[in-house]
Amino acid sequence: MSIQPEPESAPAPRSPAIASSTSDAPRPSRRTLAMRSFLPVQAWRFLVINLRMARIIFKPHD
Amino acid sequence: MSRTVILGAGISGHTAATRLRRMLGRGHEVIVVSPNSRWNWIPSNIWVGVGRMKVGDVVFPLAPVYRKLGITFIQATATEIHPDGDGADATPFVVVEHTDVERAGEIERVPFDYLVNATGPKLRFEAVPGLGPEANSVSVCTADHAAAAARSLAEVIARMRAGARQTLVVGTSHGTCTCEGAAFEYVFNVEHELRQARVRDRADLYYLSNEHELGDFGVGGLQMQMGGWVTHSRMWAESLYVERGIKWIIGAHVERVEPGEILFETLDGEHHALAFDFAMLLPPFGGAGLRSFDRAGADTTAELFAPSGFMLVDGDYAKKPFEEWRAADWPTTYQSPRYPNIFAVGIAFAPPHQISRPHTSPNGTLIAPAPPRTGMPSGIMGRTVARTIADMARKGGSAPPHHASMARMGAACVASAGSGFFRGSAAAMTMYPVVPDFERYPETGRDLALTSGEVGLAAHWIKRLLHTGFIYKAKARFGWQVIPE
Numbered sequence: 001m002s003i004q005p006e007p008e009s010a011p012a013p014r015s016p017a018i019a020s021s022t023s024d025a026p027r028p029s030r031r032t033l034a035m036r037s038f039l040p041v042q043a044w045r046f047l048v049i050n051l052r053m054a055r056i057i058f059k060p061h062d
Numbered sequence: 063m064s065r066t067v068i069l070g071a072g073i074s075g076h077t078a079a080t081r082l083r084r085m086l087g088r089g090h091e092v093i094v095v096s097p098n099s100r101w102n103w104i105p106s107n108i109w110v111g112v113g114r115m116k117v118g119d120v121v122f123p124l125a126p127v128y129r130k131l132g133i134t135f136i137q138a139t140a141t142e143i144h145p146d147g148d149g150a151d152a153t154p155f156v157v158v159e160h161t162d163v164e165r166a167g168e169i170e171r172v173p174f175d176y177l178v179n180a181t182g183p184k185l186r187f188e189a190v191p192g193l194g195p196e197a198n199s200v201s202v203c204t205a206d207h208a209a210a211a212a213r214s215l216a217e218v219i220a221r222m223r224a225g226a227r228q229t230l231v232v233g234t235s236h237g238t239c240t241c242e243g244a245a246f247e248y249v250f251n252v253e254h255e256l257r258q259a260r261v262r263d264r265a266d267l268y269y270l271s272n273e274h275e276l277g278d279f280g281v282g283g284l285q286m287q288m289g290g291w292v293t294h295s296r297m298w299a300e301s302l303y304v305e306r307g308i309k310w311i312i313g314a315h316v317e318r319v320e321p322g323e324i325l326f327e328t329l330d331g332e333h334h335a336l337a338f339d340f341a342m343l344l345p346p347f348g349g350a351g352l353r354s355f356d357r358a359g360a361d362t363t364a365e366l367f368a369p370s371g372f373m374l375v376d377g378d379y380a381k382k383p384f385e386e387w388r389a390a391d392w393p394t395t396y397q398s399p400r401y402p403n404i405f406a407v408g409i410a411f412a413p414p415h416q417i418s419r420p421h422t423s424p425n426g427t428l429i430a431p432a433p434p435r436t437g438m439p440s441g442i443m444g445r446t447v448a449r450t451i452a453d454m455a456r457k458g459g460s461a462p463p464h465h466a467s468m469a470r471m472g473a474a475c476v477a478s479a480g481s482g483f484f485r486g487s488a489a490a491m492t493m494y495p496v497v498p499d500f501e502r503y504p505e506t507g508r509d510l511a512l513t514s515g516e517v518g519l520a521a522h523w524i525k526r527l528l529h530t531g532f533i534y535k536a537k538a539r540f541g542w543q544v545i546p547e
C-alpha cells in the first residue's frame with residue numbers, strides 16, 4: 001500500500017458535496033437518553049464494561 | 063549478557079522497553095532510541111484538541127523514567143539498520159542521528175543483539191496537497207498539533223458568538239487513512255464543545271471519511287448485541303450522528319485542501335468541493351523511513367520493508383482477493399522472516415492486508431481504510447515481543463517465540479463525546495478479536511459476548527480512568543507492572 005502524492009492534472013469538474021443527515025437508524029427514546037446519565041445505572045454499566053474489558057484483556061492471545 | 067535496542071517510545075515501544083527491563087537482570091542492556099523527549103498518551107490528544115486539557119496533561123519527559131528503571135535513553139532518530147554489521151565486524155547495529163539540543167545532528171552507531179522497531183507512523187501530510195497544520199487544515203496526531211487545533215476551534219467559536227455561521231469538517235483525508243475512531247471521537251467532542259458554548263445552531267458540522275459506511279472504523283464494522291438484537295455498528299453510528307445533528311460524507315478520498323475548501327472524490331467517482339471554516343483531517347500514515355543494508359553496504363530495504371515503509375514480519379503477504387483473506391494471515395510473533403533477532407510492533411509492522419473490504423472508485427482511486435493497530439493491541443505486541451526477547455536472551459536464540467495475533471486479541475475503543483464527571487459522555491466499543499475470524503465465529507467473525515457498543519456517562523468515566531491509569535503506568539510509578547496492556 002504505497003501512497004503517492006496526487007499528480008498534477010487538469011482539474012476535474014466538481015459538484016457541491018452531498019452529505020447524509022438522516023437515516024433509518026433507530027433514535028434513542030427519552031428514557032434511553034435519561035438512562036445514559038442516570039448515576040445508579042451508569043455505575044452498573046461502568047462495572048459491566050470494565051468486566052468485559054477485563055475478559056478481553058485476560059484472554060490468551062496465542 | 064544481551065543488548066536490546068528499541069526504536070520508538072510510543073505505546074508499543076515503551077511497553078516493550080519497560081516490560082523487558084523488568085524481565086531481564088541488570089546485566090542485560092535495554093536501550094530506547096526515540097526522536098522525542100516526551101511520552102504522549104495519544105488517545106487524550108482529543109481533549110487537548112478541544113481545549114479541555116493542556117499539552118502538559120498528556121505528555122511527560124521520558125529520561126527520568128528510563129533513568130529510574132535502568133534503561134538507556136538516546137534521543138535520536140534511527141535512520142539505518144545493518145543487521146549483518148559491516149566490513150570486518152559482523153555485529154548488527156543501527157545508525158541514529160541525535161535530535162537533542164546538545165548533540166543535534168550527531169551520527170552514532172548503536173550495536174544490538176535484538177532490535178525492536180516500534181517507530182510508529184510517519185505522518186504523511188505531503189500525500190495530500192494543502193493538508194496539515196503547516197498548510198490549510200489542523201490535526202490532533204500530536205499533542206502540539208492538538209493544541210493548535212484547539213486554538214483554531216476557539217477562533218471559530220468566537221466568530222459564531224459574534225453571529226457568524228461556520229462550517230466545521232472533521233475526518234480522514236487520503237483514501238487509505240487509518241484511525242477513523244480518532245476522527246469519530248473528535249467530531250463528537252467538537253459537537254459537545256459547540257453546545258457548551260451555546261453556538262451549536264450556528265454550526266454546520268460534517269464528518270468526512272474514507273469508510274464506505276459509518277461504523278466501519280477500518281475493521282469492517284462490528285456486529286454487536288443491543289436490546290435483544292444483533293445490530294451492525296452502521297446502525298449504531300448513524301443513530302449517534304443523527305442524534306447529534308452531524309452530517310456525514312463517506313467513501314471519500316481528499317485530493318487537495320485549498321484555503322477554506324476541501325476537494326475530494328467519492329466512491330461513485332464524482333468529484334466534490336466542500337467549503338469550510340475549520341477542518342481537522344487525519345493524514346495517511348507511512349513507515350518511519352528506515353533503510354537497511356547488508357554487510358557489503360548494499361541496500362536491502364526492499365527485503366525488510368514493504369513499499370509503504372512498514373516492516374515485514376511473520377504475516378502472510380501473498381496478494382489475494384478479499385474473499386480469501388483469513389485470520390491466519392496476520393502475524394503472531396512480529397519477527398522478521400530474515401532476521402529472527404529483529405521485530406516490529408505497533409504501527410511499524412506491515413499488515414498483510416486491510417481488515418475492512420477495500421473499494422475502488424470508477425476512476426481507479428483506492429478508498430480503503432488501513433487497519434488500525436494502535437492502543438491495546440500495540441501494548442500487547444510490545445509485551446509479547448519483550449517476552450520472546452527475554453527468553454532468547456536467557457536461553458539462547460533458539461527459544462521459541464511468544465505469539466499474539468490481532469486475530470486473537472481484542473480491543474476497547476472508548477470514544478469521548480463530551481467531558482465532565484456528571485455531564486460527560488462517551489461511546490464505549492469492545493471487540494474480540496480485532497481481525498474477524500470467520501472460522502472460529504462463523505456468523506459475525508467476532509465473539510458476540512465480547513463485542514459491544516454503548517453510549518453513556520459510564521464510558522466517559524472509563525475514558526478518564528484509562529487516561530489516568532495509563533499515564534501512571536507509563537511513568538512506572540508504584541505497582542505499574544500490574545496494570546495490563
